[in-house]
Amino acid sequence: MxxxxxxxxxxxxxxxxxxxxxxxxxxxxxxxxxxxxxxxxxxxxxxxxxxxxxxxxxxxxxxxxxxxxxxxxxxxxxxxxxxxxxxxxxxxxxxxxxxxxxxxxxxxxxxxxxxxxxxxxxxxxxxxxxxxxxxxxxxxxxxxxxxxxxxxxxxxxxxxxxxxxxxxxxxxxxxxxxxxxxxxxxxxxxxxxxxxxxxxxxxVPHPQGTSPQVWAHQFVSHLTATLADELGRIGNGRWFTFDEISLHGHSTVIVRYTWHLIDGDKAYGFDIDLAGVRAQRLRMFDDLRARTAATRIAALPFDQPVFRTPEMIDGVTWVRFGTPE
Incomplete structure (x- = not known):
C-alpha cells in the first residue's frame, strides 16, 4: 500500500x-x-x-x-x-x-x-x-x-x-x-x-458598519443580549425591572426600566436616536459597529450613572442618546 x-x-x-x-x-x-x-x-x-x-x-x-x-x-x-x-x-x-x-x-x-x-x-x-x-x-x-x-x-x-x-x-x-x-x-x-x-x-482598525436598516436590528439584538447578561450577573429582578425595549422603524429605540432602591423605585427611559448614535461613534471613536454602540448604552443602568441633562416626564426620567450635545 x-x-x-x-x-x-x-x-x-x-x-x-x-x-x-x-x-x-x-x-x-x-x-x-x-x-x-x-x-x-x-x-x-x-x-x-x-x-x-x-x-x-x-x-x-x-x-x-x-x-x-x-x-x-x-x-x-x-x-x-x-x-x-x-x-x-x-x-x-x-x-x-x-x-x-x-x-x-x-x-x-x-x-x-x-x-x-x-x-x-x-x-x-x-x-x-x-x-x-x-x-x-x-x-x-x-x-x-x-x-x-x-x-x-x-x-x-x-x-x-x-x-x-x-x-x-x-x-x-x-x-x-x-x-x-x-x-x-x-x-x-x-x-x-x-x-x-x-x-x-x-x-481591526476603522471597523465598518452595515446598512442603517441592518444596523438598527443589530443594535437592538446586542442591546438586549447585554441587558440580559447584566441582569443574570446580579440576579434578575432584584434591582432592575425592564419594561420595554422597542424598535420604532429603523430610527429610534426606546428602553424603559425601573431601578429598585431602598428609598423607592425610580423609573427611567432611554430615547435612542440611532442615526445620531452611529454618527457620534464614528466621530469620536472611528467605530461604526452596532455591537460596541449597543453594549456601551446597555451597561449604563448598572453603573449608577448621573445623567447630565435628563428630562422628567410623568415621573419617568428620560435620557436622550444621539442628539446634539
Missing amino acids: SARKTPTELADTIRQNLDLDLDPIREFLSAAVSAIDIDPLRPGPRPRLVAPSVALDDVTVTVALTASDPSYLGTFDRTTATRMVQVSIQARSATAPGTGYPQRRGPAVRLPVEEQIAWVTVVLGDWSDYAYRVVNEEGRYRIRPEFFVVFIDRGGTLRLAPSDLQWVLISGGRCAYPEKLIPDDPELRAYLRRHGDLIPADL
Missing part, C-alpha cells in the same frame, strides 16, 4: 500531469482584486476547472471560484475594500451511474482533504498561504461541497480573518469553524504560532 501523499506532492502532480488552463482563473482573481465594486463580478459565469482526481481512480473533480464582499460576515477595515474569494470543490464518480441513464451525474465522492488543499494551492497560488478551510458539521454525515476562502483587499494585501467571522454563513448548516491552511511562507508561519490565525475583531 502506497503512502498517502502530502498536499504539496499532490499539487505538484496536478501541475505536472494535468493539462489545465488556468488563465480564466488568473483573470478572475486579478479582476477580484482590482475591481472598485465587487458586485458586478458576481452575476457573471464562475470560472471553474473540471479534471480527474489525482488521488482517487475514476473520480472527477470540479473546482469553482466566486468573489464577494464579506463585510456582513464579520468585522473588516472599511478603508481597505476587503473582498472574499471562495473556492468550492466537489468530486463525483466518473463511472456510469446506471445502465440506461447516461445523462445522470455520478454519485458524490468524498475527496481526501490532502487533495482538496492541493487544488486550492493550484488555483490560488501564493494566496493559499492565507486560505482557510471551512469545516461544517454536516460534512460528517453526508458528502457535500467543500469550501475554502481567502481575504484580500483592493491593494492586493492578503488578510487574516477576523475573530467574529460567521463561518456558518459561508458553509450553511448549524455549526462551522475554520481550519487555517499551513502556509509555505516561514514568516507567516512564525506569526501564526505567536498570535494565532485570526485577528481579534476589537483590534
